[in-house]
Amino acid sequence: MPGENFRVYLAERPKAEIMAGTTLKTETVPLPKAEDLQDGQLLVENLYLSLDPAMRGWMNDTRSYVPPVAIGEPMRAATVSRVLASKSPKAKPGDILPTLAGWTEYAIIPDATIQPIDTYPPVTHPSDYLSVIGMTGLTAYFGMLRIGEPRAGDTVVVSGAAGATGSVAGQIAKLRGARVVGIAGSDDKCAWLTRELGFDAAINYKDPDFPRKFREATPDRIDVFFDNVGGEVLDLALGRAKEFARFVICGGISQYNSSNVQGPKNFLSVISMRIKMQGFIVLDYAKEFTAARKELAQWLDEGKIKRKETILKGGLQVAEQGLIDLYKGINTGKLMVEIKSPTAPSKL
Amino acid sequence: MPGENFRVYLAERPKAEIMAGTTLKTETVPLPKAEDLQDGQLLVENLYLSLDPAMRGWMNDTRSYVPPVAIGEPMRAATVSRVLASKSPKAKPGDILPTLAGWTEYAIIPDATIQPIDTYPPVTHPSDYLSVIGMTGLTAYFGMLRIGEPRAGDTVVVSGAAGATGSVAGQIAKLRGARVVGIAGSDDKCAWLTRELGFDAAINYKDPDFPRKFREATPDRIDVFFDNVGGEVLDLALGRAKEFARFVICGGISQYNSSNVQGPKNFLSVISMRIKMQGFIVLDYAKEFTAARKELAQWLDEGKIKRKETILKGGLQVAEQGLIDLYKGINTGKLMVEIKSPTAPSKL
Numbered sequence: 197m198p199g200e201n202f203r204v205y206l207a208e209r210p211k212a213e214i215m216a217g218t219t220l221k222t223e224t225v226p227l228p229k230a231e232d233l234q235d236g237q238l239l240v241e242n243l244y245l246s247l248d249p250a251m252r253g254w255m256n257d258t259r260s261y262v263p264p265v266a267i268g269e270p271m272r273a274a275t276v277s278r279v280l281a282s283k284s285p286k287a288k289p290g291d292i293l294p295t296l297a298g299w300t301e302y303a304i305i306p307d308a309t310i311q312p313i314d315t316y317p318p319v320t321h322p323s324d325y326l327s328v329i330g331m332t333g334l335t336a337y338f339g340m341l342r343i344g345e346p347r348a349g350d351t352v353v354v355s356g357a358a359g360a361t362g363s364v365a366g367q368i369a370k371l372r373g374a375r376v377v378g379i380a381g382s383d384d385k386c387a388w389l390t391r392e393l394g395f396d397a398a399i400n401y402k403d404p405d406f407p408r409k410f411r412e413a414t415p416d417r418i419d420v421f422f423d424n425v426g427g428e429v430l431d432l433a434l435g436r437a438k439e440f441a442r443f444v445i446c447g448g449i450s451q452y453n454s455s456n457v458q459g460p461k462n463f464l465s466v467i468s469m470r471i472k473m474q475g476f477i478v479l480d481y482a483k484e485f486t487a488a489r490k491e492l493a494q495w496l497d498e499g500k501i502k503r504k505e506t507i508l509k510g511g512l513q514v515a516e517q518g519l520i521d522l523y524k525g526i527n528t529g530k531l532m533v534e535i536k537s538p539t540a541p542s543k544l
Numbered sequence: 545m546p547g548e549n550f551r552v553y554l555a556e557r558p559k560a561e562i563m564a565g566t567t568l569k570t571e572t573v574p575l576p577k578a579e580d581l582q583d584g585q586l587l588v589e590n591l592y593l594s595l596d597p598a599m600r601g602w603m604n605d606t607r608s609y610v611p612p613v614a615i616g617e618p619m620r621a622a623t624v625s626r627v628l629a630s631k632s633p634k635a636k637p638g639d640i641l642p643t644l645a646g647w648t649e650y651a652i653i654p655d656a657t658i659q660p661i662d663t664y665p666p667v668t669h670p671s672d673y674l675s676v677i678g679m680t681g682l683t684a685y686f687g688m689l690r691i692g693e694p695r696a697g698d699t700v701v702v703s704g705a706a707g708a709t710g711s712v713a714g715q716i717a718k719l720r721g722a723r724v725v726g727i728a729g730s731d732d733k734c735a736w737l738t739r740e741l742g743f744d745a746a747i748n749y750k751d752p753d754f755p756r757k758f759r760e761a762t763p764d765r766i767d768v769f770f771d772n773v774g775g776e777v778l779d780l781a782l783g784r785a786k787e788f789a790r791f792v793i794c795g796g797i798s799q800y801n802s803s804n805v806q807g808p809k810n811f812l813s814v815i816s817m818r819i820k821m822q823g824f825i826v827l828d829y830a831k832e833f834t835a836a837r838k839e840l841a842q843w844l845d846e847g848k849i850k851r852k853e854t855i856l857k858g859g860l861q862v863a864e865q866g867l868i869d870l871y872k873g874i875n876t877g878k879l880m881v882e883i884k885s886p887t888a889p890s891k892l
Contacts, residue, residue: 470825
């Protein structure tokens, strides 16, 4: 309805998988008003909502790098928003920029959650702010360059390689001169990795011959493993690690929905092969985001990194199912929801 | 017998635990002769034999940091030997020094396996060459200082803390000003750690209240975890890790004899807490051994590090049972076998 703001909140903490219609619930509330803005706040409308594997973790009431989403609170998300009204020097009405406005059509946000508009590189696709030059692109950037540190000629293996982070991580390793092997969940995704993104090899982990093909694709073993998946793929990679390999522990999507988490059985390889396994959170590099976004935007402009997005239409109504499908690998590249086309009229 | 050399060889690769009398077998062979020495060789008699958790791994026919011991070959070990005859400039008859002569009374060894005698600090107890200033002391030194990097005020937790490596690792962390918590397998060992070695706390992992006591002993969580044990203790430590904790993966004795290795279930904490888990092998630091031995010997002389050894008498005949008992935690400090008292007469 024109006078109402549609949003999605966390209703119940899932034990294992997210349960459609139970974990998250929808509600309509009055639209926020520009006259309610206080100093340092902005009124925004959301254009795109990012769906991320990390969302499952934010639903757990456990110690983590961010507090859990509270029951009844709108679900957290990275978003791209248009500013409708502003009492902040950081952005003015009409500006389109990345925000953390959550699963809502409209929101009043504090400007502590954004950077000044001129620190974001200009883009022709606003959705880039959620993908290559958004959090997933930055995650790939810092994880690969600061922890993986690939050198020319290194063998770099990326799991979840057709996803938002993995696809950029692999392309960055290629820019550093590495031989890059991707692991993904379908033959189509693998073909995209090798034909479009220039990966040297890609393997479908659902292939019955996956372990053998994995060995064959890593004849010189593995110098850098950029892991988004965990579980059996991580175990295989441990078994193929070269001495002094760097394992970038970025995600473990195979385990996020599990009530019986499987630790890496090949863990003792960490000793015998002197592996460094290091976890990280992209927010730790926040002071360097402006410079990194600039470099990523330049690579994108020059065609050195290719964008790929899976954009779900249908607004916030389809977001929960989209998130459930994310863990099934529905997406190639960055998965997001179009909450409102940048050209559609505003309710406000 | 006076004319015979007694030794122990690997007869069969164990599937899980070492089987007394089956995994290792004994044999007598003719004594080596000084007149058979070639250039670059030394004839030695072994005084002390080191028993190390790593020995179980050397019995496996898998890719590792050293080749497996071959079936029929004398079992590998660090030893302290007296030189009886030498065609090497590195040591002369009468010298006592650390060697890798294996489970044998006498051996002809290549001088590539030793350093020149003057690179070893002089000791009053030759057994120190297997403990504080031997491989286990060096393992503690490089693992703690290069990977753990404890700072004053850090909470450092050491598992296997009453063992040869753990006890030195904890003492080194104390020298760096850290608060040190040890985990060991008996109340007596825990009392030794706090009363004799100056650990700030020690917890018996066999205590039914171990998880609660572990939490209480780490009120500021864990900055450095020096792990010799793996398994459930590693999982507990992951659950208590502070952001950016360093996990020194030195050993996993709880898993060495297992045919069904348990990976760390709390592995995803590596991401949320940005943990660096790093494995290492002391041999990687070989170029720095001379300087490190000198520093360790000085700390020992000054009483800053205390030695503790469990020395089994009875010669090589008791070594296999000693090794089996090592995995049960028989020892406090360094476990070794006296093959021959330094003052007993030689067969040669």
